Amino acid sequence: AQKITQTQPGMFVQEKEAVTLDCTYDTSDPSYGLFWYKQPSSGEMIFLIYQGSYDQQNATEGRYSLNFQKARKSANLVISASQLGDSAMYFCAMREGLSSGGSYIPTFGRGTSLIVHP
Amino acid sequence: DSGVTQTPKHLITATGQRVTLRCSPRSGDLSVYWYQQSLDQGLQFLIQYYNGEERAKGNILERFSAQQFPDLHSELNLSSLELGDSALYFCASSALGQIKQFFGPGTRLTVL
Numbered sequence: 001a002q003k004i005t006q007t008q009p010g011m012f013v014q015e016k017e018a019v020t021l022d023c024t025y026d027t028s029d030p031s032y033g034l035f036w037y038k039q040p041s042s043g044e045m046i047f048l049i050y051q052g053s054y055d056q057q058n059a060t061e062g063r064y065s066l067n068f069q070k071a072r073k074s075a076n077l078v079i080s081a082s083q084l085g086d087s088a089m090y091f092c093a094m095r096e097g098l099s100s101g102g103s104y105i106p107t108f109g110r111g112t113s114l115i116v117h118p
Numbered sequence: 119d120s121g122v123t124q125t126p127k128h129l130i131t132a133t134g135q136r137v138t139l140r141c142s143p144r145s146g147d148l149s150v151y152w153y154q155q156s157l158d159q160g161l162q163f164l165i166q167y168y169n170g171e172e173r174a175k176g177n178i179l180e181r182f183s184a185q186q187f188p189d190l191h192s193e194l195n196l197s198s199l200e201l202g203d204s205a206l207y208f209c210a211s212s213a214l215g216q217i218k219q220f221f222g223p224g225t226r227l228t229v230l
Contacts, residue, residue, distance in 0.1 A: 043226070044120070044224065091161065103151075103173060103214060104219075105174055106219070111160070
């Protein structure tokens with residue numbers, strides 16, 4: 001079974017509007033965390049936001065917020081006031097506890113392509 | 119700029135050849151991770167090193183190997199290359215136990 005599912009291969013949004021990118025996850029580990037990364041056409045992976053399973057409040061970083069619903073196992077990314085520069089691929093990822101090497105190894109979804117129209 | 123550097127940016131080679139990709143982590147980060155991003159497999163974790171030692175292994179082929187040197191830079195060696203090895207290879211770094219990983223700009227490998 002897929003651990004991270006991003007069901008929207010592509011999304012379009014008008015500049016200055018808000019957009020929600022969906023992410024659902026599957027884990028039985030009580031300690032886990034969800035990430036969102038942005039990959040513009042230039043190729044680099046840019047960290048946007050993170051939320052751990054025990055965090056009480058939804059994470060926010062500037063225009064990015066994570067709508068975390070544990071019961072539904074969803075961790076949607078909300079981008080407010082979209083800008084042209086937000087056009088990119090967006091990846092949801094999950095880490096489950098510590099690896100044997102003492103690190104967090106994330107599993108990535110297949111991504112959602114976001115295009116912001118002027 | 120994440121502080122992680124990767125060279126070369128692009129690499130074009132032929133099937134059967136061997137290549138080496140290089141990564142320098144952020145200053146102070148002891149952990150280095152290698153990922154492969156391809157159209158059919160998505161972004162896959164390959165291997166992690168911490169302070170010169172292998173710490174975790176993912177979907178890394180036997181034809182691939184990596185190492186981390188005393189100055190903490192890392193190299194990913196890909197041998198007997200096949201067309202399907204064409205992909206974007208990322209290096210990321212973090213401090214041990216740190217959740218956030220900082221990704222380099224990637225090396226785009228094309229196998230002809």
